Amino acid sequence: MVIHGGAGVMDRKDITPEMQNEYIKVLNLALHVGDSVLANGGTCMDAVEKTIVIMEDSPLFNAGKGSVFTHDGLVELDASVMDGKTLMAGAIAGVRDIKNPIRVARTVMEKSEHVMLSGIGASQFAKEQGFEPVDNSYFYTEKRYQSLQELLKKERESTTNDKHGTVGCVALDTFGNIAAGTSTGGMNNKKYGRIGDSPIIGAGTYANNLTGAFSCTGHGEYYIRLGFSRDISALMEYKNFSIQDACREEISKLTQMGGTGGVIGIDREGNIAMEFNTSGMFRGYIKSGGEREVAIFK
Numbered sequence: 001m002v003i004h005g006g007a008g009v010m011d012r013k014d015i016t017p018e019m020q021n022e023y024i025k026v027l028n029l030a031l032h033v034g035d036s037v038l039a040n041g042g043t044c045m046d047a048v049e050k051t052i053v054i055m056e057d058s059p060l061f062n063a064g065k066g067s068v069f070t071h072d073g074l075v076e077l078d079a080s081v082m083d084g085k086t087l088m089a090g091a092i093a094g095v096r097d098i099k100n101p102i103r104v105a106r107t108v109m110e111k112s113e114h115v116m117l118s119g120i121g122a123s124q125f126a127k128e129q130g131f132e133p134v135d136n137s138y139f140y141t142e143k144r145y146q147s148l149q150e151l152l153k154k155e156r157e158s159t160t161n162d163k164h165g166t167v168g169c170v171a172l173d174t175f176g177n178i179a180a181g182t183s184t185g186g187m188n189n190k191k192y193g194r195i196g197d198s199p200i201i202g203a204g205t206y207a208n209n210l211t212g213a214f215s216c217t218g219h220g221e222y223y224i225r226l227g228f229s230r231d232i233s234a235l236m237e238y239k240n241f242s243i244q245d246a247c248r249e250e251i252s253k254l255t256q257m258g259g260t261g262g263v264i265g266i267d268r269e270g271n272i273a274m275e276f277n278t279s280g281m282f283r284g285y286i287k288s289g290g291e292r293e294v295a296i297f298k
């Protein structure tokens, strides 16, 4: 299993050793939770969901609890999942009252005839499926609020926004199937119902047993335009690229376009990739033998 907690500009001096330990603790917990599912014969989809819920519930990551604010000071969440065996997928976009978007994305896949629900309709579906709505104030964290204020200030002074921090997970189970999931608050200071790559199948999330399972993080507009994760899969399917070469190739396309971010991937042989063109990406992996690693910087 491989996880990420967002890629972006990360300087060692900006993240204190104490904060680094906090991140590493949650990444390790997320890996542990997902690994326990897989080790007990659970499915890759269960592992992806449970792992992402841990990161959504942490205020550290830009998903669920720790999500960034929109320009108007609200939180709007996007998430998606995809099952590599059946090519079934589910996504929600632009929701304001769902505590764990990844769980609702999975429910869209399993319990609706649609792939993606947005806004009010997604919230209504979640309620019908028994999810308790939360008030938008649940997502308030002082850190994200201050970071919006800084951006608004910079915007007035017209500088750019480079804050990232989505979460994602890809997993291979004992049945030989793979799955991917991604959850995010989107981009800090986003406007007008903006939807990023994370809930878009083939952009921020993709899984196909024939190739690999992928979850992305970064400047979503570029990922959408590149058809990022589907393109990686195509490189593997049609050009026989290894998972690592395919992810590297796609990151280099991203770089050429002027975009920033990263991607994690896993294939059915358990080969993994963790590629990014930023100075850091919160990330980690665990193998069935117990070998694991978590890291933040390049």
Ligand code: ASP
Residues within 6 Å of the ligand: 006, 007, 062, 163, 164, 165, 166, 184, 185, 186, 187, 195, 196, 197, 198, 204, 216, 217, 218, 219, 220, 221
């Ligand atoms: N990709 C996400 C988006 O554009 C943001 C991120 O990964 O940081 O919504």
